[in-house]
Amino acid sequence: xxxxIQDSNKRKIGILGGGQLxxxxxxxxxxxxxxxxxxxxxxxxxxxxxxxxxKLEEYKEMINQVDIVTFEFExxxxxxxxxxxxxxxxxxxxxxxxxxxxxxxEKMYYKNHNLPTPKFYVAEDGExxxxxLKDQFNNVGVIKQSRGGYDGKGHYFIKGDVxxxxxxxxxxxxxxxxxxxxxxxxxxxIAVRDKKGNFKVYPPTFNxxxxxxxxxxxxxxxxDRFKDIAKRLADSLEYVGTMGIEFFVRKGEILINEFAPRxxxxxxxxxxxxxxxxxxxxxxxISEIELGDTTLLSYGGMVNIIGTDNVPYEVLKFGKxxxxxxxxxxxxxxxxxxxxxxxxxxxxxxxxDNIMKLIYPEGLDx
Amino acid sequence: xxxxIQDSNKRKIGILGGGQLxxxxxxxxxxxxxxxxxxxxxxxxxxxxxxxxxKLEEYKEMINQVDIVTFEFExxxxxxxxxxxxxxxxxxxxxxxxxxxxxxxEKMYYKNHNLPTPKFYVAEDGExxxxxLKDQFNNVGVIKQSRGGYDGKGHYFIKGDVxxxxxxxxxxxxxxxxxxxxxxxxxxxIAVRDKKGNFKVYPPTFNxxxxxxxxxxxxxxxxDRFKDIAKRLADSLEYVGTMGIEFFVRKGEILINEFAPRxxxxxxxxxxxxxxxxxxxxxxxISEIELGDTTLLSYGGMVNIIGTDNVPYEVLKFGKxxxxxxxxxxxxxxxxxxxxxxxxxxxxxxxxDNIMKLIYPEGLDx
Numbered sequence: 001x002x003x004x005i006q007d008s009n010k011r012k013i014g015i016l017g018g019g020q021l022x023x024x025x026x027x028x029x030x031x032x033x034x035x036x037x038x039x040x041x042x043x044x045x046x047x048x049x050x051x052x053x054x055k056l057e058e059y060k061e062m063i064n065q066v067d068i069v070t071f072e073f074e075x076x077x078x079x080x081x082x083x084x085x086x087x088x089x090x091x092x093x094x095x096x097x098x099x100x101x102x103x104x105x106e107k108m109y110y111k112n113h114n115l116p117t118p119k120f121y122v123a124e125d126g127e128x129x130x131x132x133l134k135d136q137f138n139n140v141g142v143i144k145q146s147r148g149g150y151d152g153k154g155h156y157f158i159k160g161d162v163x164x165x166x167x168x169x170x171x172x173x174x175x176x177x178x179x180x181x182x183x184x185x186x187x188x189x190i191a192v193r194d195k196k197g198n199f200k201v202y203p204p205t206f207n208x209x210x211x212x213x214x215x216x217x218x219x220x221x222x223x224d225r226f227k228d229i230a231k232r233l234a235d236s237l238e239y240v241g242t243m244g245i246e247f248f249v250r251k252g253e254i255l256i257n258e259f260a261p262r263x264x265x266x267x268x269x270x271x272x273x274x275x276x277x278x279x280x281x282x283x284x285x286i287s288e289i290e291l292g293d294t295t296l297l298s299y300g301g302m303v304n305i306i307g308t309d310n311v312p313y314e315v316l317k318f319g320k321x322x323x324x325x326x327x328x329x330x331x332x333x334x335x336x337x338x339x340x341x342x343x344x345x346x347x348x349x350x351x352x353d354n355i356m357k358l359i360y361p362e363g364l365d366x
Numbered sequence: 367x368x369x370x371i372q373d374s375n376k377r378k379i380g381i382l383g384g385g386q387l388x389x390x391x392x393x394x395x396x397x398x399x400x401x402x403x404x405x406x407x408x409x410x411x412x413x414x415x416x417x418x419x420x421k422l423e424e425y426k427e428m429i430n431q432v433d434i435v436t437f438e439f440e441x442x443x444x445x446x447x448x449x450x451x452x453x454x455x456x457x458x459x460x461x462x463x464x465x466x467x468x469x470x471x472e473k474m475y476y477k478n479h480n481l482p483t484p485k486f487y488v489a490e491d492g493e494x495x496x497x498x499l500k501d502q503f504n505n506v507g508v509i510k511q512s513r514g515g516y517d518g519k520g521h522y523f524i525k526g527d528v529x530x531x532x533x534x535x536x537x538x539x540x541x542x543x544x545x546x547x548x549x550x551x552x553x554x555x556i557a558v559r560d561k562k563g564n565f566k567v568y569p570p571t572f573n574x575x576x577x578x579x580x581x582x583x584x585x586x587x588x589x590d591r592f593k594d595i596a597k598r599l600a601d602s603l604e605y606v607g608t609m610g611i612e613f614f615v616r617k618g619e620i621l622i623n624e625f626a627p628r629x630x631x632x633x634x635x636x637x638x639x640x641x642x643x644x645x646x647x648x649x650x651x652i653s654e655i656e657l658g659d660t661t662l663l664s665y666g667g668m669v670n671i672i673g674t675d676n677v678p679y680e681v682l683k684f685g686k687x688x689x690x691x692x693x694x695x696x697x698x699x700x701x702x703x704x705x706x707x708x709x710x711x712x713x714x715x716x717x718x719d720n721i722m723k724l725i726y727p728e729g730l731d732x
Contacts, residue, residue: 002676003676003679004677004682005676005701006675006676009675027393027396027415030393030415030691031686032687033689048417049393049396051414273663275638275664275686275707276686289682290683292686297707298641298664309375310369311370313370313655313656315370316655320397320646321397321398322397323397325399335371
């Protein structure tokens with residue numbers, strides 16, 4: 001272990017999933033002398049910049065050929081994750097994915113580790129979920145399918161109008177029933193931890209989500225409590241890589257909504273407002289390269305481009321456009337984002353506001 | 367011309383040359399929905415991230431298939447430049463390359479446009495060059511081959527020891543004979559100009575060259591005169607794209623040493639210290655996308671990694687390593703660079719100093 005280059009040369013990293021997160025991982029990871037393989041369809045964004053792209057069914061071939069396997073998305077082909085784990089190449093560890101496969105496990109994990117999270121109950125089926133909602137929360141709460149929910153899919157926000165959700169009664173899957181959190185604002189933090197346990201965070205940000213999808217975020221939000229929670233979560237998981245943790249803040253109380261065992265949408269602003277981005281940090285962490293500085297060079301923020309390719313040129317007056325090159329525009333699909341930097345939080349917010357009006361002149365349609 | 371994305375989708379950019387400058391152009395240009403083709407050997411750095419790579423002899427095929435042609439290096443296959451010009455696809459214009467093919471033309475251009483440059487004479491052959499050196503400069507000056515000189519190749523710095531250079535007498539090529547400039551420091555500026563004539567510069571930097579190769583640079587250097595000269599040069603050339611201009615500063619007097627009609631080594635620091643990098647600006651300028659902001663987010667600098675792959679891990683404590691992935695380490699070859707940001711100029715200089723000691727513990731061997 002003498003020279004970064006001599007040690008790293010010809011090391012191969014395999015990424016499961018080739019969406020925008022994989023794309024940005026490779027673009028940022030190209031600073032190091034690594035070879036990048038991707039498992040996804042050939043027209044996936046990350047495949048355009050990978051050294052080689054493997055189809056989903058070729059996952060074994062890819063995993064056998066690389067030294068390190070990571071993923072850009074936790075809901076990726078399970079056999080591939082399992083196989084990479086079996087070969088001792090998977091970072092972060094599969095325990096993090098297991099928590100994400102079943103929301104009830106994630107929630108129980110918080111509870112068992114004294115990590116603050118909204119009050120919840122686990123229901124074995126829809127009937128029980130509705131009963132809990134009534135008995136514990138007076139029919140005001142959130143019923144979430146335990147499996148397969150992300151970007152707000154399979155989440156039902158019920159505010160007394162329980163009759164509209166009677167279909168849940170017949171659903172035979174497991175649910176988590178949560179209190180409805182009337183938060184003051186949403187926030188998140190991007191953390192990174194390496195194999196030796198070194199741990200860093202970027203400053204937290206204020207987030208704005210709509211229908212379960214992040215619309216924009218900005219920061220820094222100065223509150224050290226987020227870092228403490230992130231450290232406890234990352235250490236307890238023996239986490240390796242970059243992770244994102246989303247929070248509700250209610251009357252000064254911080255509650256974990258969920259975490260993502262990967263680079264995170266609320267960390268895209270680090271591409272411009274920080275010296276070392278969340279993507280480069282992830283590549284460093286999984287390949288045993290010392291973590292970089294996480295202090296911000298500037299106030300920053302981000303606006304997602306969702307379900308549209310309407311990006312007026314004027315947007316460039318306020319920010320930097322990142323387009324992912326996905327094969328087609330679809331409703332609720334993240335097509336790109338716009339990064340913003342500014343002199344202070346107000347400046348960033350003003351730019352975000354201008355960008356929102358330009359990209360969504362009729363308002364968001366999610 | 368309504369949406370950046372709708373207009374740009376499927377637009378193809380061809381880059382002549384696939385070295386590190388082409389690599390960084392593509393990595394930074396991937397924000398836009400362009401397709402990038404490269405003309406170079408398949409193992410060239412830029413080919414690893416291009417959508418397609420064409421061999422040198424396939425230049426016509428590539429140029430026919432793309433909408434815009436640019437180059438990462440002015441001393442690239444001349445037929446390809448000419449063919450791209452003929453097809454009306456070349457940016458920046460070939461006039462800029464013509465000035466670089468023959469140093470005497472570049473120097474005459476400065477003279478004819480009242481742009482400050484060291485005193486010089488043009489010699490038809492080596493014999494005349496040596497005579498001019500004696501008659502005009504009392505045997506203290508620089509004799510430069512007019513053709514093919516870059517990174518200090520074909521430059522002879524003569525300080526009275528003229529007998530050591532008697533071999534020049536037999537050389538039958540054209541030369542430029544320049545005064546020897548005993549400068550206080552070297553500097554450069556990165557400028558960008560678009561097709562409509564919009565013009566921007568990054569703040570100038572202090573540069574340190576050794577044997578004609580840039581070793582490190584840092585900035586900003588606050589002096590508006592560099593910008594004025596850059597604007598006059600870029601406007602007079604009707605330049606489109608990013609350019610770098612190198613200067614000598616002697617007792618407060620600014621003299622152009624040379625310019626490069628492309629993204630420039632002294633602009634690598636803009637990848638980290640500025641919001642929009644010189645590479646993204648170049649892609650914007652040639653594809654009619656509004657230029658981005660050039661104000662710096664931070665003090666910044668860069669150290670070149672030349673002729674070695676000795677990059678101790680400790681370097682990462684002070685900066686961010688960019689490795690180009692060239693096929694082999696060679697003396698005087700630029701293998702990568704390290705970008706630095708800092709709180710002030712002193713902080714940046716200190717980090718550069720630390721990096722220099724780590725990468726070149728025995729000193730530079732150029």
